[in-house]
Amino acid sequence: MAKIAIMGFGTVGSGIYDIIVQNSKKLRRNTYGEEIEVKYILDIRDFPEHPQKELFTKDFDVIANDPEITVAAETMGGLHPAYEFTKSLLLAGKSVVTSNKELVATYGTELLELASQNNVNYMFEASVGGGIPVIRPLHQDLTANKITRIAGILNGTTNYILYQMFTNNRSFEDALSDAQAKGYAEKNPAADIEGHDACRKIAILASLASGTAVDYRDIETDGIVNITLDDVKYAEKAGSVIKLIGYADFLPGGRIYAVVSPMLVPRSNLLSSVNDVYNAIMVTGNCVGDLMFYGAGAGKLPTASAVVADIVDCVRHRERPKKIGWEKPEGDINASRDDVTFSYFVRTPDTSDNVNDIFGSVKFISEDGNERVFITEKLGGSDAEKAFSALSSVTTALRVLD
Ligand code: HSE
Numbered sequence: 001m002a003k004i005a006i007m008g009f010g011t012v013g014s015g016i017y018d019i020i021v022q023n024s025k026k027l028r029r030n031t032y033g034e035e036i037e038v039k040y041i042l043d044i045r046d047f048p049e050h051p052q053k054e055l056f057t058k059d060f061d062v063i064a065n066d067p068e069i070t071v072a073a074e075t076m077g078g079l080h081p082a083y084e085f086t087k088s089l090l091l092a093g094k095s096v097v098t099s100n101k102e103l104v105a106t107y108g109t110e111l112l113e114l115a116s117q118n119n120v121n122y123m124f125e126a127s128v129g130g131g132i133p134v135i136r137p138l139h140q141d142l143t144a145n146k147i148t149r150i151a152g153i154l155n156g157t158t159n160y161i162l163y164q165m166f167t168n169n170r171s172f173e174d175a176l177s178d179a180q181a182k183g184y185a186e187k188n189p190a191a192d193i194e195g196h197d198a199c200r201k202i203a204i205l206a207s208l209a210s211g212t213a214v215d216y217r218d219i220e221t222d223g224i225v226n227i228t229l230d231d232v233k234y235a236e237k238a239g240s241v242i243k244l245i246g247y248a249d250f251l252p253g254g255r256i257y258a259v260v261s262p263m264l265v266p267r268s269n270l271l272s273s274v275n276d277v278y279n280a281i282m283v284t285g286n287c288v289g290d291l292m293f294y295g296a297g298a299g300k301l302p303t304a305s306a307v308v309a310d311i312v313d314c315v316r317h318r319e320r321p322k323k324i325g326w327e328k329p330e331g332d333i334n335a336s337r338d339d340v341t342f343s344y345f346v347r348t349p350d351t352s353d354n355v356n357d358i359f360g361s362v363k364f365i366s367e368d369g370n371e372r373v374f375i376t377e378k379l380g381g382s383d384a385e386k387a388f389s390a391l392s393s394v395t396t397a398l399r400v401l402d
Pocket of ligand 1: 130154155157158184185186192197237298299306
């Protein structure tokens with residue numbers, strides 16, 4: 001019998017309980033015969049109607065001090081007290097699984113080291129892509145590959161908003177209210193629409209793919225708040241859509257260029273057809289080529305199913321923990337913006353200069369007396385900045401994903 005605790009009985013935590021109760025036979029098979037039993041549920045709220053209300057506790061120490069508890073699922077979200085609780089549990093020789101991307105991106109390196117020192121597991125499949133298996137495949141199935149690029153739609157809320165703008169001509173504000181009403185958005189939707197949620201997720205993926213910690217604070221991050229219906233209209237005219245992309249390029253010498261930004265995604269790219277609240281992660285390996293992981297990036301049962309998979313893995317690997325993670329880098333691993341090149345989608349009211357002289361040759365999407373819209377050649381970051389500053393004003397400038 002594997003006795004576990006669930007810490008945080010919100011959307012994901014309650015999903016874990018439901019899955020463990022409903023799929024107990026299946027789970028027992030997968031743990032090679034060990035039944036998984038929820039012994040405690042930690043939450044500051046009361047759940048008097050719950051069929052097993054005796055499981056609830058408000059006292060973390062009850063869990064930390066119970067030698068029967070071998071695995072805890074942390075689905076509280078936020079940094080504190082999730083960080084302190086996780087640390088205590090790992091130090092007490094208990095494995096921890098989590099859906100908390102903020103915690104993994106901020107303290108993951110330290111917590112992974114602590115898990116390793118205490119011979120336990122720290123697993124975080126649900127922290128990126130909700131129910132989509134991507135952490136374990138990156139660690140396990142793609143282990144023979146050197147990962148050269150990751151480009152993903154990592155935030156369901158922003159994908160939903162952009163999809164509504166494209167398909168239903170809805171304004172940004174209107175689509176955001178709808179996403180909030182449907183429960184997709186974070187408590188504070190700024191984390192979604194300003195790109196911070198996607199930033200933490202690409203930092204986790206880039207760290208895992210490279211084996212060295214990528215600090216999310218080093219990642220240039222731009223959200224979708226400035227995308228307008230006019231941008232959408234011109235993107236369509238260019239045979240593309242606009243998606244919020246978490247991007248990481250793994251360069252020779254171990255340097256990494258990562259960015260989160262709305263990008264123009266041509267219809268020829270599979271990511272362009274990832275609609276609604278769905279997530280997808282395109283991973284390029286030097287042996288396998290391009291792979292795409294697609295599915296529900298948020299929601300109760302999809303996300304909880306990824307947490308439960310980690311619980312099962314912890315039970316299976318109690319004696320010999322799995323080391324899924326990364327280490328501190330030696331020196332600076334951040335590539336410069338001039339190490340990579342992108343084409344740019346540009347809208348400018350400046351009709352005075354010859355944009356071909358400024359950008360090299362451009363492909364016009366629209367040109368009238370008031371505005372020019374075009375796609376540039378591929379440029380490094382400094383060259384792009386120099387070219388933009390030669391225009392009197394730029395309405396929109398978005399990287400193009402190739
Ligand atoms: N707010 C997040 C999203 C939830 O919209 O993708 C899942 O991490």
